Amino acid sequence: MKLFKRILILLVAAVGVLVYLNYPKLNIIAGYAAKNMASGVFVAGRSEASLSQNDNNVPLVKLAETEIDTKQEIASASVYGLLERKALYREGLGTVLINDDYDETKDIPKPIRNQPLDTVPYPYGQAPPKDTVFSGVDMDQLNKAIGIAFANPETQKTRTVLILYKGHLLTERYIDGFTPNTPVLGWSMTKSVLATCFGILEHQKKLEMDWPAPIADWKDDERKNITLNHLLRMQSGLEWEEDYTKISDVTRMLFLESDMTQAQKKKPLVAQPTEIWNYSSGTTNLLSGILRQQFRSHQEYLNFPYAAFIDKIGMYSMVMEADLVGNYVGSSYSWASTRDWGRFGQLYLNRGNWNGEQLFDASWVDYISTPTENSNERYGAHFYLNAGGHYPDVPKDLFSCNGYQGQHIFIIPSKDLVIVRTGLAEEPDFDANAFLSAVVKSVP
Incomplete structure (x- = not known):
């Protein structure tokens, strides 16, 4: 009996250590599962079952259990009941992970679309594609x-x-x-x-591609020399870790940040522009923020x-x-x-x-x-x-x-x-x- 108790204590301790070491990852895993499920259902119109069996059936993410609230258009996910995350659908803007700071009373505009129908065949219009025969195609x-x-x-x-x-x-x-x-x-x-x-x-x-990036926080340090071209080419020299297998710059940005345009902006230089090439999703979202600066209103940007x-x-x-x-x-x-x-x-x-x-x-x-x-x-x-x-x-x-x-x-x-x-x-x-x-x- 004593041996059994010792084994039980060791197992409980091992589980506790495992949970402790992986607890921060659960936030990312549940966030991915909830976001992917919400968009798949409310944007793509697919079934919860299909998304669970396929899109979310990947290592770690498949550990998450998801639920859909079709009335409120929310998907929620958690791993072993821990760290529940929720993703909310907003018309015109897709779905987004919400957090404790989310203010449901705050109105965010949605893009205004212009989608006239026409009789022009696909791909140049909305009519069915032409049956076209090319003699040279095998x-x-x-x-x-x-x-x-x-x-x-x-x-x-x-x-x-x-x-x-x-x-x-x-x-x-x-x-x-x-x-x-x-x-x-x-x-x-x-x-x-x-x-x-x-x-x-x-x-x-x-605008022109050789213009300096319009980031006020950079004007008094070496980052002032980063241009739009450097950002578009992923050669800014800014620090960034693009690793989806762990908690990294990119996973923190996508699953924890409310304003994703800020993540790359805060990073220091690790090389001069053009010295290195470093793929960075943070850079693209920084460019999204720069795009926002080109318009007087958020509605115009959207x-x-x-x-x-x-x-x-x-x-x-x-x-x-x-x-x-x-x-x-x-x-x-x-x-x-x-x-x-x-x-x-x-x-x-x-x-x-x-x-x-x-x-x-x-x-x-x-x-x-x-x-x-x-x-x-x-x-x-x-x-x-x-x-x-x-x-x-x-x-x-x-x-x-x-x-x-x-x-x-x-x-x-x-x-x-x-x-x-x-x-x-x-x-x-x-x-x-x-x-x-x-x-x-x-x-x-």
Whole structure:
């Protein structure tokens, strides 16, 4: 009996130590689960069961138990009943994690949308796509390429694929539960969306990329030399830890901060601008705060991305989610259907021209697709590149929007291709090179 008691005491102590060491992580785990569940249900219109079985069924996050309150439009989550987190849906702004400081009486404006219907075929309008036959396209090879993307579903976890060629829909495929209109979380593809706002403001002669970042706290120290260009290229030299496996700068920002534009702003320099390349979601949210400074009112800031290009190119399904104080979380949180992600890629393939209107300078595409120093020719300005041959069997002029778990918009100008792939797995589980090279072989 004494031995049993000793073993029991040791087990209780071990559990206590385990909880103590991991207690801070529970905040992040529950926050992720609640936020992902709320957006999946209230933004994407998916079922709680599907999200639990798939999206939240990842290490640690799957430990969280979630509940949905459809009346109040809130999702809550906790791990072993500890540290419950709640995420609230706000119309037009998506969902947000709330905290003890949340004031439900405070009114935050929502973006005003302009979404006229038309009879123009997809991708340039809202009508169904044309049935277009291209004599030079090898459809057997194209179907083989699609098969590669959806092979080994337990490993590659591809959900949707769409291919545009010369501005026409070549093919698309969706797993059960997803349709051409199902909103998909872009994760860091959102960075490219946020960056586009700066390209448009530059086109409108309202700012230039070599301007110093307008941060008052930096004007009396070395950070005063950081430019918009340095921020867009992730080469500011500011300290930042982008590690999602632990409590780091990025997980604290996404799951604990009310105002996500402040996290990177407070960081010191660890190198001079251009000396290092360091991927930072905090930098993108800092840019979201800088974008806010360009407008007299918060309403104008919220309207701008939609009025300037999102609604203009017909991305009506897109929702850019905001943090608790109403700033766009440009690093991570935007939703759009696969077809609408395709429109975004087509805008870049068209070098900023949409139905005859130039939304940003053609030179902006050259800018974002020029390799950034010390990035191993892998990164431009909030877009990924193939200039260094990361995909060895694919043209080097490819540039792309990339997001967590293998969300991709691949733009290949030399082949007139836009390729969208969404899923729950990325390299090496998803073989992007094999898929892309097979698609490229199907067109002239």
